[in-house]
Amino acid sequence: MSAGEPALAASRADAGVGGVVALRGVSKDYGATPALAPVSLDVAPGAFVSLLGPSGCGKSTLLRIVADLVEPSAGSVTVAGRPAREARERRDYGMVFQAATLFDWRTIRRNVELPLEVMGWRAAERRARAQRMLELVDLADVADLRPPQLSGGMQQRVAIARALAFEPALLLMDEPFGALDELTRERMQDGLLAIRARTGTTVLFVTHSIPEAVFLSSSVVVMSARPGRVLAEIPVDLPEPRTEDTREDPRFFQLVTEVRETLRRGVRP
Numbered sequence: 001m002s003a004g005e006p007a008l009a010a011s012r013a014d015a016g017v018g019g020v021v022a023l024r025g026v027s028k029d030y031g032a033t034p035a036l037a038p039v040s041l042d043v044a045p046g047a048f049v050s051l052l053g054p055s056g057c058g059k060s061t062l063l064r065i066v067a068d069l070v071e072p073s074a075g076s077v078t079v080a081g082r083p084a085r086e087a088r089e090r091r092d093y094g095m096v097f098q099a100a101t102l103f104d105w106r107t108i109r110r111n112v113e114l115p116l117e118v119m120g121w122r123a124a125e126r127r128a129r130a131q132r133m134l135e136l137v138d139l140a141d142v143a144d145l146r147p148p149q150l151s152g153g154m155q156q157r158v159a160i161a162r163a164l165a166f167e168p169a170l171l172l173m174d175e176p177f178g179a180l181d182e183l184t185r186e187r188m189q190d191g192l193l194a195i196r197a198r199t200g201t202t203v204l205f206v207t208h209s210i211p212e213a214v215f216l217s218s219s220v221v222v223m224s225a226r227p228g229r230v231l232a233e234i235p236v237d238l239p240e241p242r243t244e245d246t247r248e249d250p251r252f253f254q255l256v257t258e259v260r261e262t263l264r265r266g267v268r269p
Contacts, residue, residue, distance in 0.1 A: 019044050020170050020202040021066055026075035027227075028061055036061055037229035038075060041221065043170075048196065048203045050213035052259065053223030054267050059206045060174055062228070066204060067095055067172055080169040091119070093170040094163030098178050100155035102147040102162075109134065109143040112162045119166065133161035136195055153184045157191065164199060173205045177212070186247075189216055193242055210263070214255045215242055222259060224266035231266045234259055 021043035028036040036058035064070040068088040079087035112130040
């Protein structure tokens, strides 16, 4: 066990106290332009919460505020029971962007090892953990290849493995499947749910796709047009595990319609 692992275990245990994410009156202005109206939101341990809204509504800004990549103009943010800045420094979350942001000169295994390397894990421990993560995303057989040799979907699976390598309390995902074709996107959704079922990781997910949000989530947070505010948080009561049959379930279509109608109310003048 590396020196970092006890702290990681403690971080995951702490996450169950008071929710993994708590936002209270969080807003963001860019100069005189309000981008995000005050937002309050809780993400419970083990939840999969999607942020959905029109372009420019501030959903990615909100995700970056949780990640302490953007400073809010007002309000408070806690992650795993700690202020966002402390949570970032403790690596209480992993993050996956729309682009995989892998390093072409490193092998797939060494890309997954990177956060552990930064954290000071020993080489043998990094390699063992990277192997486990690549097995989790079904890419152990390409560990010695480099990113340009993989498809876009495979690169995103590597990015997910890297984000999960240090067992964060929270996984933040900013439209990670937005650039993929429809069939690949559906396979990635299936794979993400399988990973979540095996890890129990809490997920906060940004998407423009209503069907994607409904299929993946335990609840969908629908946001208004800019300045973004929460119109509704819609629970998703579809049975689990979600499968291809879920996409044909009448309840799935009912929920898609409910989310779409809520979204429309938020963009009407």
